[in-house]
Amino acid sequence: MTTLILGLLIFLGIHSLRIFANDWRNRQQARLGELPWKGLYSLASIIGFVLIVWGFGLARQHPVLLYVPPLALRHLNALFTLAAFVLVAAAYVPRNHLKAKFGHPMLLGVKVWAFGHLLATGMLRDVVLFGAFLLWAVVLFIVSRRRDRGTGTVYPAGTLTGDVLAVVIGVAAWAAFAFWLHLWLIGVSPMA
Incomplete structure (x- = not known):
């Protein structure tokens, strides 16, 4: 640890x-x-x-078991992770409504990813890893939004094209990770 x-x-x-x-x-x-x-x-x-x-x-x-989450939360985590991938994609795709509204969609994506994993896993190692990322993302999001307001930062308006690209890229990356890369890299199949 x-x-x-x-x-x-x-x-x-x-x-x-x-x-x-x-x-x-x-x-x-x-x-x-x-x-x-x-x-x-x-x-x-x-x-x-x-x-x-x-x-x-x-x-x-x-392994140190802290809690046993219901199986339904494991499946719900797949949806949280899908949303997280779309949010992370939105951080890099220009002119989408998520970036225009929130300014820092990657940090939102990290929060959603970490929260979903905390719901779906119950080992001490998971709580340490995902809890640390969740806490970090919450604090950095607050600080970043406050800094944006202080400097008057305005993000470009979103477009339908930007939204579609963010969703398509996010869903494609999520599918590759969920159905293939997660098992290969982490050793756990999130869809099992």
């Missing part, structure tokens, strides 16, 4: 600099330059992610 927690601290910590140390982050970016800063940021993110994956695998070897 220690490796998982260390990975979460590194990965979510580096992704929380705008929350807790935005001035320091800006100074370092100015001092190092944009590309070196992005390189260090990416390296720290990759190290954190590898530790999360490794730590989660280690935690699977020592």
Whole structure:
């Protein structure tokens, strides 16, 4: 569990600099330059992610059951995850209504994904992993929306084309992950 927690601290910590140390982050970016800063940021993110994956695998070897969710919540999680994939796609597809309305649909997607997984799983490792991501996404969403209001940030208006693209890309990515990649990468079939 220690490796998982260390990975979460590194990965979510580096992704929380705008929350807790935005001035320091800006100074370092100015001092190092944009590309070196992005390189260090990416390296720290990759190290954190590898530790999360490794730590989660280690935690699977020592399961600690906290609660047993009803089977229906496992199926409901498939819908939560579908919505999460569409929200994440909306973060990258230009001019869609989700981005125009919420500004940060990726963070909403992480919240929906983490919440759905907390409903569907009951092991300590799951609560640590998904609970950490849920807490991080909630806090960062609030801070990001507050920053947007403070700076007067307005996102481009959504279009039907942007909406359709976000949904099609999100559903396609979700289907690939749900029916093939999740079992291959994580070792669990969410559709079983």
